[in-house]
Amino acid sequence: DAGVIQSPRHEVTEMGQEVTLRCKPISGHNSLFWYRQTMMRGLELLIYFNNNVPIDDSGMPEDRFSAKMPNASFSTLKIQPSEPRDSAVYFCASCGWRGDTQYFGPGTRLTVL
Amino acid sequence: AQSVTQLDSQVPVFEEAPVELRCNYSSSVSVYLFWYVQYPNQGLQLLLKYLSGSTLVESINGFEAEFNKSQTSFHLRKPSVHISDTAEYFCAVSLTQGGSEKLVFGKGTKLTVNP
Numbered sequence: 658d659a660g661v662i663q664s665p666r667h668e669v670t671e672m673g674q675e676v677t678l679r680c681k682p683i684s685g686h687n688s689l690f691w692y693r694q695t696m697m698r699g700l701e702l703l704i705y706f707n708n709n710v711p712i713d714d715s716g717m718p719e720d721r722f723s724a725k726m727p728n729a730s731f732s733t734l735k736i737q738p739s740e741p742r743d744s745a746v747y748f749c750a751s752c753g754w755r756g757d758t759q760y761f762g763p764g765t766r767l768t769v770l
Numbered sequence: 771a772q773s774v775t776q777l778d779s780q781v782p783v784f785e786e787a788p789v790e791l792r793c794n795y796s797s798s799v800s801v802y803l804f805w806y807v808q809y810p811n812q813g814l815q816l817l818l819k820y821l822s823g824s825t826l827v828e829s830i831n832g833f834e835a836e837f838n839k840s841q842t843s844f845h846l847r848k849p850s851v852h853i854s855d856t857a858e859y860f861c862a863v864s865l866t867q868g869g870s871e872k873l874v875f876g877k878g879t880k881l882t883v884n885p
Binding site: 661688690699700702705712713748750752758759760761762763764 | 804806812813814815816819860871872873874875877878
């Protein structure tokens with residue numbers, strides 16, 4: 658298996674632009690997680706899905722952030738409009754069942770100028 | 771609410787020295803516990819986990835952690851570290867919510883192994 662796939666790996670954009678981050682979980686996994694990592698705040702859970710349904714989005718910082726999982730093999734995290742404080746590394750992770758390992762993707766490094 | 775405390779944000783050690791990275795958690799229910807490692811510019815990888823059974827769990831690269839229920843701790847140890855162990859280590863506890871599970875992570879401990 659190729660593991661969790663994220664794209665793009667790096668994104669540089671200007672303030673106000675829309676940014677879309679993509680994630681393909683490991684086949685067969687039914688839970689998907691979006692995290693944000695910064696030096697100041699560490700690793701934060703933004704939202705997670707179980708069987709394509711959002712379970713907890715309490716970590717989503719603002720209405721500018723939205724996430725979708727239209728099917729079991731694809732999820733997006735969108736920021737519109739983007740701001741410099743959104744600059745961070747965004748990780749996607751997936752796992753199969755309770756107690757299972759969460760497998761992380763390589764991350765998307767977002768820089769908003 | 772469940773939470774995880776990693777008391778040391780940075781731990782510098784010399785090569786071949788022993789190391790202990792501390793992790794304490796708070797939870798009113800049974801938990802699963804995890805240690806993840808993050809090498810520079812990479813995602814997190816599972817190092818080891820405790821689900822049930824023996825309270826001492828080991829990884830393939832010489833790390834071990836012991837679940838201590840009375841002290842609500844899950845400290846990570848290695849008797850002799852290598853330069854290649856330099857990384858950030860995250861302790862995590864599972865939280866079941868709405869039939870699904872998420873992990874609550876600590877702030878991380880940066881381990882730097884010096885020659």
